[in-house]
Amino acid sequence: MSEADLETWPEQGQNKRVSEFQRFLRVMFGRWLVIFGTFVIVLTVFVALFAPQLAPYNPNKVNLREMIEPPSAKHLLGTDEMGRDLLSRVIYGSRIAVSVGIVVVCIAGVIGMSLGLIAGYFGGWIGTMIMRFMDALMSLPPLVLMLAIAVMLGGGIAKVYVALGIAFMPTYCRLMCGEILSIKENDYVMAANVIGAGHIRVMFSHLVPNAFPPLFVMITLDLGFAILAEASLSFLGIGINPPTATWGAMINSGQQYLLTNPLLSIVPGVAIVLLVLAFNLVGDGLRDALDPRLRGKI
Amino acid sequence: MVFIVTIISFLLLHIIPGDPVVRILGAHATAAQIEQLRHELGLDQPILWQYIHWIWNVFHGDFGKSFIYHEDVGSLMLERFPVTLYLVSISLILSTIIGIIGGVISAVKRGGVADSLISLFANTGIAIPSFWLGIVGIYIFGLKLGWLPVQGYTSPFGDLWMSLKQLIMPVFATSVPNVAIVARQTRSSMLETIQQDYVRTAKSKGLKQRVVLYKHALRNALIPVVTLVGLTLAFLIGGEFIIETICNIPGVGRLLVRAAMNKDYLIVQGGVLILGTAICIINLVVDVTYGLIDPRIRYK
Amino acid sequence: MAPLLEVKDLRVTFDTMNGLVKAVDGVSFTIDKGEIVGLVGESGCGKSVSQMAITQLIATPPGKIVSGEVIFEGRDLLKYHPESNMMRDVRGGQIGMIFQEPMTSFNPVFTIGEQIMESLRLHLKLSRSAARKRAIEVLEEVGIPDASVRINNYPHQFSGGMRQRAMIAMALSCSPKLVIADEPTTALDVTTQAQVLDIMMKMVEHYHNALIIVTHNLGIIARHAQRINVMYAGRIVESGPSEEVFLNPGHPYTIALMKSVPRLDEKRGRHLIPISGIPPNLINMPPICSFKPRCPMVDACQSLSDPELRPVGKNHSVRCHLNISGQNSGTIFE
Numbered sequence: 058m059s060e061a062d063l064e065t066w067p068e069q070g071q072n073k074r075v076s077e078f079q080r081f082l083r084v085m086f087g088r089w090l091v092i093f094g095t096f097v098i099v100l101t102v103f104v105a106l107f108a109p110q111l112a113p114y115n116p117n118k119v120n121l122r123e124m125i126e127p128p129s130a131k132h133l134l135g136t137d138e139m140g141r142d143l144l145s146r147v148i149y150g151s152r153i154a155v156s157v158g159i160v161v162v163c164i165a166g167v168i169g170m171s172l173g174l175i176a177g178y179f180g181g182w183i184g185t186m187i188m189r190f191m192d193a194l195m196s197l198p199p200l201v202l203m204l205a206i207a208v209m210l211g212g213g214i215a216k217v218y219v220a221l222g223i224a225f226m227p228t229y230c231r232l233m234c235g236e237i238l239s240i241k242e243n244d245y246v247m248a249a250n251v252i253g254a255g256h257i258r259v260m261f262s263h264l265v266p267n268a269f270p271p272l273f274v275m276i277t278l279d280l281g282f283a284i285l286a287e288a289s290l291s292f293l294g295i296g297i298n299p300p301t302a303t304w305g306a307m308i309n310s311g312q313q314y315l316l317t318n319p320l321l322s323i324v325p326g327v328a329i330v331l332l333v334l335a336f337n338l339v340g341d342g343l344r345d346a347l348d349p350r351l352r353g354k355i
Numbered sequence: 356m357v358f359i360v361t362i363i364s365f366l367l368l369h370i371i372p373g374d375p376v377v378r379i380l381g382a383h384a385t386a387a388q389i390e391q392l393r394h395e396l397g398l399d400q401p402i403l404w405q406y407i408h409w410i411w412n413v414f415h416g417d418f419g420k421s422f423i424y425h426e427d428v429g430s431l432m433l434e435r436f437p438v439t440l441y442l443v444s445i446s447l448i449l450s451t452i453i454g455i456i457g458g459v460i461s462a463v464k465r466g467g468v469a470d471s472l473i474s475l476f477a478n479t480g481i482a483i484p485s486f487w488l489g490i491v492g493i494y495i496f497g498l499k500l501g502w503l504p505v506q507g508y509t510s511p512f513g514d515l516w517m518s519l520k521q522l523i524m525p526v527f528a529t530s531v532p533n534v535a536i537v538a539r540q541t542r543s544s545m546l547e548t549i550q551q552d553y554v555r556t557a558k559s560k561g562l563k564q565r566v567v568l569y570k571h572a573l574r575n576a577l578i579p580v581v582t583l584v585g586l587t588l589a590f591l592i593g594g595e596f597i598i599e600t601i602c603n604i605p606g607v608g609r610l611l612v613r614a615a616m617n618k619d620y621l622i623v624q625g626g627v628l629i630l631g632t633a634i635c636i637i638n639l640v641v642d643v644t645y646g647l648i649d650p651r652i653r654y655k
Numbered sequence: 656m657a658p659l660l661e662v663k664d665l666r667v668t669f670d671t672m673n674g675l676v677k678a679v680d681g682v683s684f685t686i687d688k689g690e691i692v693g694l695v696g697e698s699g700c701g702k703s704v705s706q707m708a709i710t711q712l713i714a715t716p717p718g719k720i721v722s723g724e725v726i727f728e729g730r731d732l733l734k735y736h737p738e739s740n741m742m743r744d745v746r747g748g749q750i751g752m753i754f755q756e757p758m759t760s761f762n763p764v765f766t767i768g769e770q771i772m773e774s775l776r777l778h779l780k781l782s783r784s785a786a787r788k789r790a791i792e793v794l795e796e797v798g799i800p801d802a803s804v805r806i807n808n809y810p811h812q813f814s815g816g817m818r819q820r821a822m823i824a825m826a827l828s829c830s831p832k833l834v835i836a837d838e839p840t841t842a843l844d845v846t847t848q849a850q851v852l853d854i855m856m857k858m859v860e861h862y863h864n865a866l867i868i869v870t871h872n873l874g875i876i877a878r879h880a881q882r883i884n885v886m887y888a889g890r891i892v893e894s895g896p897s898e899e900v901f902l903n904p905g906h907p908y909t910i911a912l913m914k915s916v917p918r919l920d921e922k923r924g925r926h927l928i929p930i931s932g933i934p935p936n937l938i939n940m941p942p943i944c945s946f947k948p949r950c951p952m953v954d955a956c957q958s959l960s961d962p963e964l965r966p967v968g969k970n971h972s973v974r975c976h977l978n979i980s981g982q983n984s985g986t987i988f989e
Contacts, residue, residue, distance in 0.1 A: 294616065316498060322487070322490050323490075556822075574764050
């Protein structure tokens with residue numbers, strides 16, 4: 058062992074030290090399932106954006122001569138009870154799915170997080186009131202709640218968005234409130250207060266950024282669950298304006314034709330499962346990559 | 356708590372825009388009919404009065420009359436309640452047990468084939484809409500293979516065998532998402548528990564691996580799972596309601612769904628109230644059970 | 656007389672995201688029946704890992720006992736499967752362990768009594784009532800007041816010090832031939848430390864167990880241990896009778912450790928002497944003396960190779976190229 062060898066030996070402390078970001082990427086995409094999930098999501102968004110180019114037929118084009126046909130060369134998945142091409146309808150259905158996911162999570166997230174922020178930061182009776190209200194909201198079966206709200210508000214997809222938004226809101230509120238409560242006690246918040254930072258500044262510069270990681274995971278998971286929820290409602294016939302194709306409604310109308318073209322009900326369901334699964338996988342990956350301590354908390 | 360639930364139930368109807376009476380009667384109603392129905396329903400009174408009136412009646416067991424069925428809401432629900440209870444409890448018990456077993460196996464054999472399979476199933480299970488599963492089930496087992504009846508309901512006190520056969524599909528469809536949730540939670544809880552110091556202590560005492568896992572680790576791991584049962588109950592019930600609609604089972608769910616579609620608002624109101632209250636009570640029970648299992652809570 | 660436990664060239668590695676960590680890199684030591692041996696070193700030097708390896712308690716996905724022998728009463732424990740009857744018999748019955756964190760070392764959902772009785776019923780095959788009696792006895796011996804009542808308490812109802820006493824009771828309850836105490840008092844406050852240590856030493860001396868006490872507190876070793884092993888970077892760098900090592904330390908690290916302990920009889924205003932530098936990263940260690948980067952004697956050391964353990968006195972060996980044992984080491988560092 059010579060001096061020269063020693064010189065070139067990797068210095069202590071520089072042994073394959075990975076950066077935080079690299080570690081994040083490695084954990085996140087280290088599992089092929091997460092890669093698969095990301096792929097499915099990207100694919101779906103792509104399909105939703107380029108539906109007109111990708112769908113072989115107009116999804117709403119009624120053709121009563123070709124009703125309920127099994128899969129053929131002309132119609133890859135067959136046709137439904139109005140002669141509309143199933144494949145095209147499924148493709149267009151992705152638009153609704155993606156938009157529902159995004160809109161609902163936005164509504165639920167923004168309102169829920171704001172209320173959670175207020176409840177957590179100010180505490181006192183406002184906080185208690187808000188949390189109690191959320192608890193009550195959460196104790197109702199989500200389906201029933203959404204159903205009741207959507208129906209009472211009248212039909213139509215906009216009302217569905219609102220109903221779903223309200224039903225998904227409590228989780229964000231509670232999560233945000235909980236995070237804020239624990240972060241609030243940290244010294245750097247106290248320090249900010251001491252130097253005279255106003256409420257808004259403290260909230261947005263310090264509290265929110267640190268509260269975000271678990272919420273981020275929740276958002277990803279909820280994107281999927283919102284789609285699931287909307288499918289349940291449109292299955293029951295709420296929120297859709299025929300002839301718009303939504304996966305849930307398609308499953309419903311396909312019920313009667315199970316013997317002739319079962320794909321009518323099965324395929325949209327598969328689409329739902331794949332997409333929601335994808336969001337779950339990505340959400341899980343995000344959770345494991347962001348902070349292993351979150352495992353089990355969400 | 357329940358108080359707030361009542362407020363929500365009530366507000367569901369009354370803060371929404373539009374006139375419920377008009378919607379009930381349809382667009383062709385005459386002004387006189389509208390006025391009459393409105394008066395009958397007490398809708399021409401101030402909101403606070405209506406609320407108090409409704410609550411007062413509720414305390415006396417009077418939820419009002421359904422428009423469509425022309426019967427007491429209370430009795431309508433009561434009739435259907437046992438059916439839903441039957442279905443929900445079987446689903447709950449079955450799915451919890453299977454979920455726990457699956458989660459434990461998955462955690463103990465971590466990284467192995469069983470774990471991958473169970474985890475994949477658990478992840479997928481939450482993504483499956485139960486109504487779709489029901490329909491697929493009907494297709495495969497009812498229509499194609501003809502093994503199971505597709506719809507309908509028989510009381511277990513009538514024909515037990517038939518009753519069970521008819522139950523298989525609905526219970527299966529409702530349970531799958533729940534099994535997935537329970538399995539996931541059990542798995543992650545178990546994995547975390549296995550890393551705890553007291554598990555190492557148990558091993559260092561020379562206990563058999565089986566004892567260490569199933570006596571020391573599992574009991575601790577199950578604690579969060581128990582709380583989960585209370586939380587997922589609401590979710591389970593929601594799924595079950597749709598299944599009732601598909602499989603034509605005369606339960607509370609089917610009633611509620613139909614009522615919502617038909618704007619039979621008193622049923623909806625009453626239903627939401629009862630459900631919310633029931634779930635609150637169950638959560639309370641869960642909290643108490645939690646205290647029984649975890650001595651740390653018990654002795655605080 | 657053959658030693659009770661003879662560890663030969665034990666090597667344990669951990670596979671981490673950053674590389675392979677050589678936590679224990681060729682550790683050998685012996686302990687006789689009834690002997691008390693101290694194991695000192697910084698955090699991360701491998702002392703805990705080496706002890707856990709004796710009873711094969713290392714988690715084997717990331718960890719791995721690569722090679723070595725652990726000869727207990729003539730039998731090499733490493734040749735047995737971790738879950739075999741032999742190992743499980745040894746654990747708890749022949750070798751008792753006391754861990755560092757009393758707060759989390761007991762299962763929160765079972766009473767202290769149940770957990771102690773579990774051990775007794777397993778190894779001594781006692782009946783429930785006999786086990787209960789013995790458990791109460793042993794709790795009384797460690798100084799738990801009102802033992803017959805407190806035996807039914809849950810861990811969270813005990814204070815930290817009491818929990819550690821209970822831990823000691825549990826480890827000694829089956830009269831094991833060897834007790835391994837891994838930093839038993841580090842997590843306690845200073846007054847409790849002294850009490851708990853006292854109890855432990857009294858029990859061990861009473862029952863004539865052999866004891867390996869892992870610690871970074873030299874005072875404990877000085878008072879109680881007959882032999883001392885000093886570990887650094889996964890290896891033993893000095894080993895010998897404790898009196899000898901304290902009087903004539905041979906390794907610069909040992910000397911530095913002793914110098915860093917503040918003493919009551921020092922002049923006021925004298926600075927503390929820490930050991931400069933930071934503990935080494937055990938991944939990818941260069942094949943030179945592991946202490947070299949921090950060694951105050953580095954200028955006097957010409958060798959570039961990895962030193963072996965060499966005897967420098969009766970039963971006293973040191974892993975260093977220099978031979979400073981016996982010199983007036985006091986002046987070297989002033």
